[in-house]
Amino acid sequence: MQISIIGCGYVGLVTGGCLAAVGHHVTCVDNDAERIRALQAGHIPIYEPHLDHVIAAARAAGRMDYSTDVAVAARSADAIFICVGTPPLENGDADLSSIDAVARIIATEARGTKLVIEKSTVPVRTGEQLRRALEIYGRAGGAKFQVASNPEFLREGSSVHDFLHPDRIVVGVDEPATAERMREIYRPILDRTFTCPVHNGACPSASPPPFVVTTINSSELIKHASNSFLALKISYANVLADLCERLGADVEEVTRAVGMDPRIGPLFLRAGIGFGGFCFPKDIQAFYRLAERAGIDFVLLKEAEQINKQRIDHFLEKARRALWVLKGKQVGLLGLAFKPHTDDIRFAPALEILRRLLAEGASLRAYDPQAMNKTQAQFPTVNYCRDAYDVASGADAVLLLTEWPEFRDLDWVRIRDSMLRPLVLDGRNLLNPAAMRQLGFEYHSIGRPD
Numbered sequence: 001m002q003i004s005i006i007g008c009g010y011v012g013l014v015t016g017g018c019l020a021a022v023g024h025h026v027t028c029v030d031n032d033a034e035r036i037r038a039l040q041a042g043h044i045p046i047y048e049p050h051l052d053h054v055i056a057a058a059r060a061a062g063r064m065d066y067s068t069d070v071a072v073a074a075r076s077a078d079a080i081f082i083c084v085g086t087p088p089l090e091n092g093d094a095d096l097s098s099i100d101a102v103a104r105i106i107a108t109e110a111r112g113t114k115l116v117i118e119k120s121t122v123p124v125r126t127g128e129q130l131r132r133a134l135e136i137y138g139r140a141g142g143a144k145f146q147v148a149s150n151p152e153f154l155r156e157g158s159s160v161h162d163f164l165h166p167d168r169i170v171v172g173v174d175e176p177a178t179a180e181r182m183r184e185i186y187r188p189i190l191d192r193t194f195t196c197p198v199h200n201g202a203c204p205s206a207s208p209p210p211f212v213v214t215t216i217n218s219s220e221l222i223k224h225a226s227n228s229f230l231a232l233k234i235s236y237a238n239v240l241a242d243l244c245e246r247l248g249a250d251v252e253e254v255t256r257a258v259g260m261d262p263r264i265g266p267l268f269l270r271a272g273i274g275f276g277g278f279c280f281p282k283d284i285q286a287f288y289r290l291a292e293r294a295g296i297d298f299v300l301l302k303e304a305e306q307i308n309k310q311r312i313d314h315f316l317e318k319a320r321r322a323l324w325v326l327k328g329k330q331v332g333l334l335g336l337a338f339k340p341h342t343d344d345i346r347f348a349p350a351l352e353i354l355r356r357l358l359a360e361g362a363s364l365r366a367y368d369p370q371a372m373n374k375t376q377a378q379f380p381t382v383n384y385c386r387d388a389y390d391v392a393s394g395a396d397a398v399l400l401l402t403e404w405p406e407f408r409d410l411d412w413v414r415i416r417d418s419m420l421r422p423l424v425l426d427g428r429n430l431l432n433p434a435a436m437r438q439l440g441f442e443y444h445s446i447g448r449p450d
């Protein structure tokens, strides 16, 4: 199928790359000419495991190209995925102006029948508005539009895997024929007839993902409901951690056993410095606003958000307790990205900690395997180091803020010997407390006995 992807951000590139990888012909479109020039030159603007290979292979096979022209892409495609940004406005609502602008171009340029798929995360009822906009703007052209909502559940750092091996594919439609066309798009993934770039073609055996067909409104709600529930789960684990600290229990032991109940599940119960990234903080706010406008006070979401904000205060309080005065201290930061395996620093808890430490007069050295360039552009006064050992050298404390697996395997004896004071605050419970103390560290983590 000929597919156009409008919006070459994170979701657009992963969607475009993966759809091309499974055999479709894809044009990725963005109005940012510089971004398109860089993509054409082979530069992928985000760090995402496997994505560069997936895109390079699709380009080499002649199945993927780029354009700045939405009109051409709208005319040539059978299906158009709208993946433009919907950033929060000041009042917490999602800004849908980019979707409206794209709908206008598609509607005026399209001829014949076009499948228009909303992939951006949007509030419920956006699909209805999109359909109306396409019909109104397109009344002169006579094209027919099928509209679908197709939320993505991709996790940064494993999004190529998640796209090609989804837990479920959700499509919201208002007529069965649209669901069938969506099924055609996902057929290679449902039938596993593609060569998987993540497992080099040798994927672990699994049953096909459920293909869930709903109304458009339900589909839009599913995305916000999923993300908000995961955020609730994390905040729940974080309050448990505080309780464990007060009562002398160990949150890792507690959540491990709690998560063994299949009704609860083990994932997203990791306590730490809280959730960040461009999805959870924004989605939980947008979902709260949406409920509020529908006359529902979804107070659980407000609480989860509040608990998440307090994680930073709580962690800094630990740092102050250990270091007494922060001003003038040399503090090493391990990890800047909002989670491992990405260079994304948007709403990263590590960055908020960095900002507050700078404001209190600490002198900072930092290292992250991928996120240093982006952080440097925002915080030029931090000393960016070539590795974790460089960060620790002469430091009064090392703060572990993103759980990159490689930090677990560092030579901690070497780190201890190079620090001014062997003090580690582990905001992600990555390291083993007994082992760290055995090595002679003063070691503090989250929700585990000191």
Ligand code: UDX
Binding pocket: 152, 153, 154, 155, 156, 157, 227, 230, 234, 267, 268, 269, 270, 271, 272, 273, 274, 275, 276, 277, 278, 279, 280, 338, 339
């Ligand atoms: C999330 C959803 O998981 C995904 O389905 C959706 O499509 C986009 O939003 P992502 O933002 O990439 O994905 O990251 P995720 O792995 O969900 O982590 C979000 C944040 O929660 C990170 O800051 C992470 O460190 C934190 N987190 C996650 C915890 O603090 N504890 C946990 O147990 C899990």
